[in-house]
């Protein structure tokens with residue numbers, strides 16, 4: 074079985090270097106959220122398939138050449154993988170546009186290049202990585218090695234399928250581990266290509282495996298499997314809790330990137346020519362289905378009306394439509410289920426007494442998009458930070474503007490959340506920028522910018538937004554075991 078490219082794509086599991094059907098030949102269907110068309114039939118892994126994938130990854134780890142291969146040889150293969158991703162970036166971005174509903178133009182221009190860079194960056198990183206030595210006079214010498222941990226499972230969400238999977242796969246493979254990937258069930262297309270890409274790059278069979286299927290069954294099976302040593306997960310906080318519990322019996326090492334509800338704080342001295350377009354991106358990029366979304370916009374009261382006017386006009390100018398078409402800013406939401414979840418917040422907002430400024434409904438679109446899960450950019454004003462629309466991660470094109478008077482009040486509202494993934498501050502006052510950055514309890518703070526990423530920097534969440542950090546040495550720390558070797562010299 075292979076990734077046959079027909080109108081309805083047939084997608085197999087990728088185990089031990091081959092695309093294979095599920096043991097019981099079971100499949101599930103994938104639809105295009107822009108149109109509700111049936112676009113793919115995907116093999117649904119059984120417990121036996123998950124077991125086979127985990128055993129294949131274990132065998133490749135223990136007895137294959139990957140773990141013991143020279144760093145030069147391993148990193149050459151990873152760089153080849155990054156090159157193939159670039160060569161195939163149009164195809165990968167088309168797939169993300171088809172099952173996520175992500176605008177093709179921005180995906181091909183930014184996300185897929187970043188995906189290739191995720192692999193290349195960690196190849197370069199391990200090539201430069203050394204170890205420490207601790208001489209104990211003339212009697213003993215200690216030196217450290219950073220060794221791979223074993224078999225990792227990589228579980229990723231539907232909002233950024235390909236880029237987020239490579240963000241974990243890069244350091245996992247660079248360190249010499251083997252992987253069993255479980256993509257999100259509604260967006261399996263682009264990640265399924267990683268099997269053939271790995272093969273073409275010369276990565277040995279069994280090093281990269283992909284099992285497809287539901288989180289509650291396949292996700293549970295892979296995160297509780299005794300051969301799996303570590304779980305690198307990006308997804309919701311609720312699923313993170315389940316994985317932590319399920320992995321307790323076999324004591325799995327975990328790294329979790331979870332939900333967010335970031336405050337985007339706009340002070341009266343902000344440069345609105347920059348703050349407004351950036352806040353629009355932070356609110357509506359990928360239809361607001363971004364963990365880092367600036368979904369609570371805190372605006373100082375003295376400029377509230379001015380900001381509101383500019384922000385509302387810019388939101389209403391966004392082009393909602395076919396993700397495959399040029400010029401589309403916002404595609405549909407990912408699925409009917411998610412559309413229902415996001416739109417349920419319209420009733421909640423009304424009950425909570427929030428003021429609707431724009432959106433809150435489907436846009437008028439051409440007939441061929443009549444069945445897609447589209448929503449207009451939606452903007453509320455609300456001053457109750459405890460309300461559900463200010464507390465819960467809506468994960469759609471829905472933002473709430475919250476007025477504030479003082480810096481203290483802004484900080485109090487910003488921190489009034491269980492999440493702590495990121496925060497944003499707009500001000501021309503240097504001291505204030507630092508004060509706010511130090512006092513917002515979140516893993517990344519962007520000052521006068523948003524979603525600028527340096528792959529060396531720590532990335533992850535405070536509070537319920539995660540466990541551990543990714544990026545540079547933080548990813549490598551997770552994917553390696555430090556070993557100290559102490560030698561008697563006399």
Ligand SMILES: NC(=O)c1ccc[n+]([C@@H]2O[C@H](COP(=O)([O-])OP(=O)(O)OC[C@H]3O[C@@H](n4cnc5c(N)ncnc54)[C@H](O)[C@@H]3O)[C@@H](O)[C@H]2O)c1
Pocket residue numbers: 228229230231232233237255256257258286287288289291292293296307308309310311312313315316330331332333363364365466468494534538539
């Ligand atoms: N912090 C970050 O970097 C980051 C990035 C992107 C998305 N997210 C978060 O992801 C969420 C949206 O994604 P989602 O709805 O796909 O999340 P989700 O937790 O429902 O699903 C994520 C993945 O986990 C799998 N899964 C579900 N139940 C499982 C279980 N019991 N055991 C093992 N795996 C299971 C799913 O199949 C999917 O592959 C949002 O909360 C968002 O903030 C976080």
Ligand SMILES: O=C/C=C/C=C(\O)C(=O)O
Pocket residue numbers: 232233237240330362363364365526532
């Ligand atoms: O929607 C979530 C986006 C997450 C981004 C990253 O994990 C990253 O940039 O590394």
